[in-house]
Structures are given as structure tokens and as C-alpha cells.
Amino acid sequence: MAGSGNAHLRPDALLSARDLVVEFPAAGGRTVYAVSGVSLDLAEGETLGLVGESGCGKSTTGRAILQLPRPTSGTVQLAGQELTELDEDAIREVRPRLQMIYQDPISSLNPRRRVRDIVAEPLFIALENVSRRTAMAVWQERIGELLQSLLRRAAAPLRIVGRLASVAFVLWILSETVEDRAAEGWLGWTQVPAAIIGFPTLALLLLAGAIALLGGLIWVLLAVMLPFGLMSRQFGEVSSAVGLAGVVVTTGASAFMLWRTWSSFGGWAKWLNSGGLILLTAVLAVWLVLSLAKPERAGASGVATTLSAMVVLQVFYVAGLDGGIKLAVLVASAVVDALLFRWVLRRYRVNRDAERERAEPRVREVLEYVGINPDDAMDRRPWEFSGGQAQRLSIARALVSVPQVIICDEPVSSLDVSVQAQILNLLEDLKNLMGLTLVFIAHDLAVVKNVSDRVAVMYLGKLCEVSEPDAMFEEPAHPYTELLLAAIPQPDPEAELGSGRIGGELPSPMDPPSGCRFRTRCPHAAQRCIDEEPEMREIAPGRFVACHTPLVGETAPVRVETASASRGES
Amino acid sequence: MPDLPGSDARPLLDVAELRTTFHTAVGPLVAVDGVEWSLSRGARLGVVGESGSGKSVMSRSIMRLLPKSRVTSTGNVSFDGIDMMSLGRRELLEMWGPQLAMVFQDPLGSLNPVMKIGKQVGEGLRVHRDLSARAARSAALDLLEEVGIPEPHRRIDEYPHQLSGGMRQRIVIAIALACSPRLLIADEPTTALDVTVQAQILDLLEAERAERNMSLVLITHDLGIVAGRTDEIIVMYAGRIVERASTKTLFRDMKMPYTEALFRSIPKVTDDSHARLEIIGGQPPTMTSLDPGCKFAPRCKYAQDLCFAEEPALIEVPTPSPARSRITGSDDDGEPDVGADTHLYRCFYPVGTDDAAEALERNIASGRVSEAGVVIRTD
Ligand SMILES: Nc1ncnc2c1ncn2[C@@H]1O[C@H](COP(=O)(O)OP(=O)(O)OP(=O)(O)O)[C@@H](O)[C@H]1O
Ligand SMILES: Nc1ncnc2c1ncn2[C@@H]1O[C@H](COP(=O)(O)OP(=O)(O)OP(=O)(O)O)[C@@H](O)[C@H]1O
Ligand code: SF4
Ligand code: SF4
Ligand SMILES: [Mg+2]
Ligand SMILES: [Mg+2]
Numbered sequence: 001m002a003g004s005g006n007a008h009l010r011p012d013a014l015l016s017a018r019d020l021v022v023e024f025p026a027a028g029g030r031t032v033y034a035v036s037g038v039s040l041d042l043a044e045g046e047t048l049g050l051v052g053e054s055g056c057g058k059s060t061t062g063r064a065i066l067q068l069p070r071p072t073s074g075t076v077q078l079a080g081q082e083l084t085e086l087d088e089d090a091i092r093e094v095r096p097r098l099q100m101i102y103q104d105p106i107s108s109l110n111p112r113r114r115v116r117d118i119v120a121e122p123l124f125i126a127l128e129n130v131s132r133r134t135a136m137a138v139w140q141e142r143i144g145e146l147l148q149s150l151l152r153r154a155a156a157p158l159r160i161v162g163r164l165a166s167v168a169f170v171l172w173i174l175s176e177t178v179e180d181r182a183a184e185g186w187l188g189w190t191q192v193p194a195a196i197i198g199f200p201t202l203a204l205l206l207l208a209g210a211i212a213l214l215g216g217l218i219w220v221l222l223a224v225m226l227p228f229g230l231m232s233r234q235f236g237e238v239s240s241a242v243g244l245a246g247v248v249v250t251t252g253a254s255a256f257m258l259w260r261t262w263s264s265f266g267g268w269a270k271w272l273n274s275g276g277l278i279l280l281t282a283v284l285a286v287w288l289v290l291s292l293a294k295p296e297r298a299g300a301s302g303v304a305t306t307l308s309a310m311v312v313l314q315v316f317y318v319a320g321l322d323g324g325i326k327l328a329v330l331v332a333s334a335v336v337d338a339l340l341f342r343w344v345l346r347r348y349r350v351n352r353d354a355e356r357e358r359a360e361p362r363v364r365e366v367l368e369y370v371g372i373n374p375d376d377a378m379d380r381r382p383w384e385f386s387g388g389q390a391q392r393l394s395i396a397r398a399l400v401s402v403p404q405v406i407i408c409d410e411p412v413s414s415l416d417v418s419v420q421a422q423i424l425n426l427l428e429d430l431k432n433l434m435g436l437t438l439v440f441i442a443h444d445l446a447v448v449k450n451v452s453d454r455v456a457v458m459y460l461g462k463l464c465e466v467s468e469p470d471a472m473f474e475e476p477a478h479p480y481t482e483l484l485l486a487a488i489p490q491p492d493p494e495a496e497l498g499s500g501r502i503g504g505e506l507p508s509p510m511d512p513p514s515g516c517r518f519r520t521r522c523p524h525a526a527q528r529c530i531d532e533e534p535e536m537r538e539i540a541p542g543r544f545v546a547c548h549t550p551l552v553g554e555t556a557p558v559r560v561e562t563a564s565a566s567r568g569e570s
Numbered sequence: 571m572p573d574l575p576g577s578d579a580r581p582l583l584d585v586a587e588l589r590t591t592f593h594t595a596v597g598p599l600v601a602v603d604g605v606e607w608s609l610s611r612g613a614r615l616g617v618v619g620e621s622g623s624g625k626s627v628m629s630r631s632i633m634r635l636l637p638k639s640r641v642t643s644t645g646n647v648s649f650d651g652i653d654m655m656s657l658g659r660r661e662l663l664e665m666w667g668p669q670l671a672m673v674f675q676d677p678l679g680s681l682n683p684v685m686k687i688g689k690q691v692g693e694g695l696r697v698h699r700d701l702s703a704r705a706a707r708s709a710a711l712d713l714l715e716e717v718g719i720p721e722p723h724r725r726i727d728e729y730p731h732q733l734s735g736g737m738r739q740r741i742v743i744a745i746a747l748a749c750s751p752r753l754l755i756a757d758e759p760t761t762a763l764d765v766t767v768q769a770q771i772l773d774l775l776e777a778e779r780a781e782r783n784m785s786l787v788l789i790t791h792d793l794g795i796v797a798g799r800t801d802e803i804i805v806m807y808a809g810r811i812v813e814r815a816s817t818k819t820l821f822r823d824m825k826m827p828y829t830e831a832l833f834r835s836i837p838k839v840t841d842d843s844h845a846r847l848e849i850i851g852g853q854p855p856t857m858t859s860l861d862p863g864c865k866f867a868p869r870c871k872y873a874q875d876l877c878f879a880e881e882p883a884l885i886e887v888p889t890p891s892p893a894r895s896r897i898t899g900s901d902d903d904g905e906p907d908v909g910a911d912t913h914l915y916r917c918f919y920p921v922g923t924d925d926a927a928e929a930l931e932r933n934i935a936s937g938r939v940s941e942a943g944v945v946i947r948t949d
Contacts, residue, residue, distance in 0.1 A: 027727065053764045054736025055720065103735040103762065104678035373856050379595055387675040387758060388621025388791075410735065413761035414675065416791045418835040419621045419854075421847035428844065443736075443764045444792070446837040450845060469843040487765040489794035491836050493818045506720040 005535035006039045008466040008544035013041035013077075014437055015065070015098075015405050020074035022057070022064050032509050034060045035071070036461040039536075042405070045435040047427075049452030049469065051445060051484065053506060057461045058441045059103055062407040065439070066100050067091050078405065096122050096401040103409040103441075105391035109382035115393060116378040119366065120359040122401035359400075366396040369426055371419060387414040395423060399430070407439040412447060424451055445488055449473050454542075457481045460517045461509060463536065467543040477545045477552035479522045516547070524549055580651065581608035582785050583632070583753055588645035590624075590631045597858045601627040603809040604645075606884075609753070612783040616796035616817065618832070619806030620854055625789045626675055628806075629755045633672050634662055649753065667694045671751035673759045675789075677738040681730040687741050688714075688726035694748045713744040718770050735762040743771060747778065754778070755787040760795065772799055793836055797821060805829045808855050808865035811884060815913040823922065825887065825915035827870045851945045864917070871939045872919040872929040887913040 006018060022035040035057040042048050050058050064071040067083055076083040078098055083091065099122065102108035109118055364374040370392040382390055391414045398406050412420045424447065430436040442448050448455060449469045457464040457478060465478040476482040504521040507513050513520050519529040528548050536546045543552065590602040602624040609615050617625050630636050631643045634654055647654040649670060657665065674680040682690055691713055692706030701709065707726070714722035717740040730738055739762045746754060756775070760768040772795065778784045788800055796803055796817065803820045805813040805828065813826040824830050831850045852869040855861070864870070867877040919926040933939040938947050 024732070026724070051764070054740075054762065054767050055734040057734075059735060104676060104738075106676040107678040371853060373853065376596060376856050376858055384592070384594065386622040386626055390676075392621075410762060414621070414758060414791070416619065416621050416832065417793065417837070418832050418850040420791070421835040421837065421849045424837070424847055425849060428846075443762070443768070444837075445765065446839040446841075449839060449843050450837045450841065450847065452843060473839060473843075484765065485839075487769055488839055489765065489769070489792070489798055491793040491797050491821075491833070493797045493821050508721050508724075510721075510724070 005537065005546065007536045007538055008463075009039055009041045010043065012043060014044040014046075015076070015078050015439075016041040017061075017065050017076045018074055020061060020064050020076070021072045022060050022069075023072045026510055030510050033461055033512055034509055035064060036512070037074075038458070038461070038463055040065075040439075040456060040463075040466075042437050042439065044404075044437055045431055046453045047431065047438040047440055047451050049448035049455040050439060050441045050458060051443070051448055051455065052458035052464075053460075053484075054443075055506060055509075056458045057509075058458055059409050061458070062100065062409050062439060062441055065407060066095075066098060068100075097404045098407075099398040099401065099403040099405070100407045101394045101398045101409060101411045105394045105414060106382060106385075106387065109390060109393060109397075111381060111383050114379050114381060115367075116356065116360065116363055118382065119363045119393065119397045119400055120356065122397060122403075123359045123362065124355055362400060363396075366400045367393075369399065370396045371422055372396065388416065388419060391415060392419070392423070402434065403436075405437045405439070407441075409441045410443070411440070413442065413444070420447070427451060445473075445485065457484065460507060460512055462517055463546060464518065465543075465545045465547075466536070467545075471540070471543060475552050477539055477543055477550045478547050479524050479551065480518050482551060582611045582613075582650055584608040584646070584648040585632060586646040586648075588628065588631055588643070588647060590627050590636065590641065590643040593640045593642075594858060599857045600860075601809050601857065602631055602643075605806075605809075605811055607804060607811065607814065609785050609787065611752075611785055612779055613802070614779065614786045614788065614800045616800035616803040617787060617789040617806065618791065618793065618796060618803060619812075620808070620828075620832075621791075622854060622857070623806040624809040625806055626757050629672060629757055629787065629789065633666070633670060633755065635672065664698075667698050667749035667751065669751060670753045670755070671746040671749065673743050673746045673754070673756040675757040675761075677735070677742045677762065678730065680742055681738060683730055686727050686729060687733070691726075691741065691744050691748055694745065698749050709748070710744075713748055714741075716747075716774060717741070717744045718767055718774075719744075736764065736767060739763060740767070740771065743774075747774075750778075750782060751784065752782075753785045753787070755789070757789045758791065759788070760790070760792070768795075775799075793833065805832070808857065808860065810865065810916065811914070812866070812917070813915040814884075815915075819913055823913075825913070825920035825922070826866075826917050827872050827919075827921055827926075828866045830921045831869075831871075869945055871933060871943050871945050872917075872921075872926050874919065874929050874932065876918055882916045882918050884914050884916045887915070 009016065009018070018039045020035055020038045020040075021033075024032040024034055026032045038057070038061050040048060040050075040061070050061070052058055063069070064074070065076050065083075067076070067086075070084060074084070078094065081094070083094060086094065363378070367374040367377060372389060372392055377385070377389075377393075382393065385393065391411065395408075395411055398408075412423055415423060427436070427438065428451065431438070438451070440448060440451050452469045454466060455469045455472055456466045457472075457480060459480050464480045465472065465476070467477065472481060473485060476485055507517070507520055514530055515532050516522070516525070516529040516534050519525040522529065526548070532548070534546045534548050536544050539545050539550050539552055545552075585608065586606050588602055588605045589600065592599040592601055605624075605628055607615070617628075619625055627636070631645075632647050632654065634643075634647075634657065636643055643655075645655070649665070652665075654665075681687070688707055688710045691710035692701070692703075695701045695706045695709050696703070711722050711726055714725060719725050719737055719740055725733065725737070730741070733741065739759065743756070743759055746756070754775070759775075760771055763771060775784075775786055775788075776799065779786055786800075788796065790796055800817050802814065802816050804811050805820070805826060807828050813820065813824065813829050815824075820829065821833075824833065828850075831848075834848045835850065837845075837847055850869050855865050855868075861867075861878070863878040863880055864873065864882055867873040870877065919929045930939065930943065934941060934943075938945065940946050
């Protein structure tokens, strides 16, 4: 195999991937050639089975079609729309039409969310896309991504700087100012620990030129991220509340400390007051607005944290002003707060509830399709389900937005044969009913044969054979397909254990063999297989094989040789 | 199960009256209900059953690896004479690895995403064998090779997300095998593996069993695997054992209608593509509100009034079935023949009996079941 060439592609396909290449960087500046020029296409309502040895690049191919991550090169067209050229937002708009069922069912579901929300999520995205995608939402995400990557990179240096700065700060307070300031009456003994505890925020505020901006952002970011960090599936529900409470308490406490300390400093407090805090408040406000533009993504705790942080900051700000202005600002900010809160609650809760309500019948319907009792399941979380139940939740989630194409990565591997049969029949019905188009990645060849209209066999990042299943299983044309089929275990205790083992090791995807990639393990390998990469060609109607000497169709193997084929790669 | 003469007097693992209940928002969910079985040294037990029937929870209960809150687990689990239920955390930590090990169903979830895989594989060895970091690494390398990870030298320094699904699954197996456990519970260990690698992994488990007399519990949906790789099979439904028999007997002479229906749903490579698959009609029972009677009754084509009113007990096949003598006769191939003589099932109208045939006829006459034997009304 290991062939390239696009002889098997058709012009009228709904989904068509051409020459997909996916490479990952590896240690030592080397490259993993995970997928090397795979071309696939699917007509509407067709199911393409994708099989091959573990690690040959099936999942990577599936994800490349979804642009997760984007392929290194190659094109993917869905109904004539070129996906590789779309930006992130446009891709997101395509997603409800192009869904994926991931290989690890339990891990691919968010452990913190309830089934009703998990399954409904593609619907929310779909709704959001048509009705209220705003520029703000885009910005919020960009800022979020940027900050996250910044924080990831900056975490270690920031911690060091933070620690150094905190030591310096404390020393400074202690050595230079304690006595003077204490004499001035602003630093009582209680305030030393207060200053220290309240420090992280303050230190960050002091750090760079854009002290307030940077510090505030990181602070908020940390606060927003804290509950996510605390969260893990063991804690589940409890820790949502605990995490949120933690955020509120730490935010409140550090703000209070900050205020106590800051109110004692005369000089730069004014500066912070007029400059930094306004900026900080503004940043928070923007952040808040942005997160509101996309509540599903921001999450309740993020919104709540941002809100509480904002209010606390306003308190400083107001407290630092003088006389009459103070009153005016106080009143104004109270009004703004009230409006804001009202708006937030309305928008967040009402929208969410309304969406949920609208989604509920649909969610129930798909859960029933996949044999999960909705009354029982809607309010549970993914880790409370068995492996097979979680797998069916993923399937329900993929079906809910009525997609055109679903890429199913081992969608039935954790199901007992009867539930599996039920799901396979369901997919078959949906296919007939609404022209659902499927890429079906699986190791169980009997299952693949049952669901597929065409089967593609992969080996080490390339395609070996693309054929109609009955013919392929009857008479495999590629030497690798033959070995694969020979190893199927039989559900019969008297049967011989599968004897068709493939000798040798899977070659390294960092250093794939020259010519035909299967040649190191192929019983029919010849010199030509080393020198020349076989091209995909039609050996019988509907049967495409990339092998110099296919096992079917005794036509002279040289027949279809073209200039491009004999160029080969070596 | 009673031990046969010649085998070790005491089974390695003895599970009795095991009952595990989750206290969910919608009420108690008895995920495992009074399960009883035992396993000899070097024996291979297959566990099959409906998705959600309690296979994983049963294994985690035996291992004492359940979540900490909102769950109660009672019963007796004795491992080599040690009462597992009475062990404290520290003693359990000593047991996990060298005594009992488990391959979890969700490979990605059971790996640490931010630890290199070499370290994760070698960790157990460092703890239980006191190996140096270096020795553990080289042992980990050997293990990776044994489970068929290509390029182990490179993979050992990668993180789980850099591996394919099947490789992650093999890493989890390597971790479980690292300390040469005496009992391995493998929960769906080969779902992400292609048939050739799957065969290789099963051979490896077989070799471990043959060399060290490791006992193996193999939970799987792939009936092709249990057929060739186990001595005895337990069939579970709704948290209960509904049938237990030696592998050969079960495949040939199943008694429980659920087992029969399950086996009929196996897709066969020899079938044409797009052949309609047989399913078991109706829904699995809602585990939080189980009806009295046989839990399979609403979906069973033989079910009679009695089945809805009363739950059948797990009983032994009354007369020696022909399969039974066949098994005893043919078991001279060195395979452990433990348990080969016990055939238990839970059903009032066991498959293949006249009672069942009459019951089916009555159901067809009443219109509950179609002529073709499909349940039409699942009430
Ligand atoms: N993020 C990544 N970084 C580095 N290498 C990767 C990454 N993702 C996948 N790979 C490599 O790409 C190759 C193909 O992986 P892929 O997950 O596509 O295999 P697969 O065919 O789905 O296998 P399986 O059947 O085991 O799931 C493997 O060698 C894998 O290690
Ligand atoms: N943490 C939990 N909280 C509540 N219910 C649970 C929890 N874990 C499992 N369950 C329930 O217990 C039952 C048995 O689950 P278990 O995981 O043992 O099934 P299984 O037989 O392994 O199924 P599968 O073959 O699908 O993996 C299921 O109904 C499941 O929903
Ligand atoms: S015969 Fe040659 S081209 Fe064909 S699969 Fe074998 S090595 Fe590849
Ligand atoms: S015949 Fe009755 S007891 Fe037996 S499985 Fe069917 S319903 Fe249950
Ligand atoms: Mg995969
Ligand atoms: Mg399970």
C-alpha cells in the first residue's frame, strides 16, 4: 500500500479530502509523519469504513477532516466549501453539520456538566451561530486563547518574579517604612500579615509598566481559572460550589487586604486610584461583557467571579475619592451595577433556561434513540455512567444537531453486541431517512463490513485499498488487507485462534520505509516495492488498490503505470 | 464453586453476596446485586453482559476502587484468604499492583496526562520493588516492548495525548502487568486494538498466566475473545449473574434467554454488508426503579406471568447436560478445568427445554411475540 494517488475519488462527493498530510513535531527536531497523503471521499448518505493497524493514523485523519488540528497540507471540502481555508469562527459554524464521536468516550465528555447540557451543546452552538454571533464573542475568545497561552508560557517565570517581588516588598515594608508609617498611624501590627497575604495581587499590580492592566488581567484570569483547576471528576458537583466559594472568598479577602494596605499609602494610591484602577475596572468590565456575549463558554463561575471582582474594585475606587465626587460616583456606580446585574442575570439565566427548555425534547429524543433512559440520565454527570453508556452519550451528542456528516471513531467499541446492533441499525435508519453520511473508524471488521458502503484500509499513514466491503471481505486485493482479515477471532470456542499474525514491527512513522510502506512486512515484497511507491488504481469495478502486485485482477501490474507513479518516493 | 480434586484447595478469589449501591439523585441504584463467584489460581474467567449491567462496578468493588462518597458496597471478597473488605487504604496500596491489578475501561482517563508514560509504567515498580529510577525505566522499556508499542525508546518519553488510542490502551495494560499481579482484572482491554495487536496482547496475558499462574478476569463485549481465551464465563444482566458455565458449555448449551439473545446479535464477518442485525427489543431496565420479577422479562420472548411476579433464583442445571460430560471428557488438553462442571442459570423457562418451547408458543398465540420470535409488546 502505502500508495498515493487519487484514482478512487469521485467528482460528486459530499465530503472530499485530498492529499491530507498531518505531521507532528517530535523530540530532537524530528517529525512524525502520522498521515501522508490520504485522499478520501464520501457521497451523500454513504458510509466509509476506515480500518487499519493501531497507530496507523485513523484518528488523526478523522480529526484532520474536522480541522482539529488543521492538516499540515491537503484540502477538505464539505458540500463544495473548502474547510482548510476557513478561519476558526467559520469552522465553528460548520461544526454542527460535521460532528465527531471521539475514541475515548468517557474522557471526551466534560465531567463537570450534566448530561442534558453535554448532549445539547452542539444545539447551542448551532443556535448561537445563527442568532447571536457577535464580534464581541469572537474577541472574547481570542483574548481568552491569547491569555491562556500567555499564562501557560509565563507561569514559571511569573511565579519566580512573584516570589522575588513579594520578598522584596515585605522587606521594604519592614525595613524602611514600618516605624515611620506606624508613627503616622497607618500600619498597625495587624496590617503586616494583611499586606503579605494581600500581596500577590498588589505585587502583580506593581510589576511592569502596565502594572495595573497586566496584574489585573492575570488576577482575574487566575480567579476565573481556579474553579476549573480545582475541578476533577472525583469531586464533581461538590467542588463546583467549593471552587466558586473559594474564588469568591479569595477574591474578597485579597481585595479587602489590598484595600487596607492601599488606603494607608498616600502617594501612589492616588495614582492607582485615578489610573490603574480605572483601567483595571475597565478591563474587568470588558472581560465581563465579552464573557457574557458567549455565556455557554464563559460558564457561570467565570461570570460570577468577574462580577464580584468588579464590584470589589469599584468599592476601592469609590472609597479613594473625596467628598462630593465620592457620593456622585457611588450613586452612579450603584446604578450601573444594578443595571448590569439585572442584564447579566436576565441574559445568562433566562437565555440559558430558555435554550435548555427548547433543547430538552430534542435531547430526550436522541437519548432514547441510543437506548438511554432520559428520566434517569438527564441530570447525571458522565462519570456516573458505564463505559458503554458514556459511549452512547457521545453518539447522542453527535446526532442532536442533525449533522450532515459524522466522523465516528470507534463509536461502538464499548457496547455489548446487542446494544451495538441497536446502534448500528439506528445509524442505518438515519442514513436512509436523512442521508446521514458517516466515516466509521473501527477495529471490529465484522462491524465495519456491516455498516460500510466502502471500506478504506490504512497502513502507516497511507491508504492500501478502497473497496466495496462484500468484495473486499470475499477476496482481499491488498496483501495487508488479507493479513488483517485473517486475524479476526471467531465467536466459537472450538475455532482455531486467529493465526494471521503480521510478522515484524510497525515501522516508525518518523522514518517510513521507501517505496511501499508495507514492504517491510509484506510477504510479496519485491525489489520494485522498495524503489517505487505504488499508486492507487482501479483493479476491478469499485476496487482500488495501491500495490504493485495486487492479489486480485491478474492484469499486468505494469498496465496503469504512469510517469508520476514511476517517479515514486524513496 | 466447589473445587475439583487436584486443584488448589482454596480459590484465589472468592466473591460472595457482593452488593454495590450508588446513592444517586433519583434514588439508590443497585449496580451489583448479590454477586457470587470464585476463581482458582491460573484460571481464566470471562465476564460478558449488557452495557450497564455492573461488570465494571463489580470489578471496582472487588478491587475496592469505588468512588469515596455516595456509594455503599457490602459482601465478602476474599483474596487468597485476605478479607478485602476489611483492608485499610495503606494495605490496599500494597495489594494493588503485585497482588491484584486492573486494566480500566477508559484508557485516557486512567493515565496521567502530564506524566511521561515511561514514568507511569515504572511507578509501580519503584514503589513495590524498590527499583531505582534507572532500573524502573529499563523495566518500563521492556514492558512497552512486550505490549507491542512500536519504537518504545521514543514512546517512553511521550505523553499520553501523543499516542494513538490503541497505544494508550497498551500502556494501561503495561502498567497493570508491571508488578506481575497474581490476579488481573482486565476491563475491555482490547477495544481500541486492531485484531492483530489484540491477538498479541491476549497471547501476552496467556503467557503471563501460563508462566506465573496468574488468574485472569476478562471483561469484554467481544464474544470472539471470550470464546477462545476463557475457561468459564459469567453472563450479567441488571447487576446480577444470570448464567455461569464453562465456556464450551455456554456457547453450546446456553440456558438463559438473555444469553441466547445476546449471542444472536453478534455481527458475523460472513454476513453481507448492511444485513439487518438482530437486536434485543425494548429497553434495558431502569436501574433506579427495578420491577419485581425477572429483570429480563419485558424483553424475553419466553416470559410468562410467573416471570413478571417472581424473580428466578440462580440454580444449577438439574440433570447433567450432554455438554457437561463432553467437557469433562475433552478436558485433557492441559487447560485448567476448574468450574467446568458447574452450570448455573437464572430462569424459569430455560432455553432448549419443553417448558420454554411451550412458553414461546403461548406468547405467540397471545400476540406478545411474533411468529419469528421477536417480542412485539415489551410490557
Ligand atoms: N498530538 C500528537 N503528537 C505527536 N504524535 C501524535 C499526536 N497524535 C497522534 N500522534 C501519532 O500519530 C500516529 C497516528 O495516531 P492515530 O491516533 O491517528 O492512530 P489510530 O490509527 O487512530 O490508532 P488507534 O487505532 O490505536 O486509535 C501515532 O504514531 C501517534 O503516536
Ligand atoms: N459513579 C456512579 N454513580 C452512579 N451510578 C453509577 C456510577 N458508576 C456506574 N454507575 C451505574 O452502575 C451501573 C453499572 O455500571 P458498570 O460501569 O458496572 O456497567 P458495565 O457493565 O461495566 O457496562 P459497560 O459494558 O457499558 O461498561 C450502570 O447503570 C451505571 O450507570
Ligand atoms: S507487494 Fe509490494 S507494493 Fe504490494 S503491498 Fe507488498 S510491498 Fe507493497
Ligand atoms: S423465561 Fe422468564 S425467567 Fe427466564 S429469562 Fe425469560 S422472563 Fe426471565
Ligand atoms: Mg484512534
Ligand atoms: Mg464497564
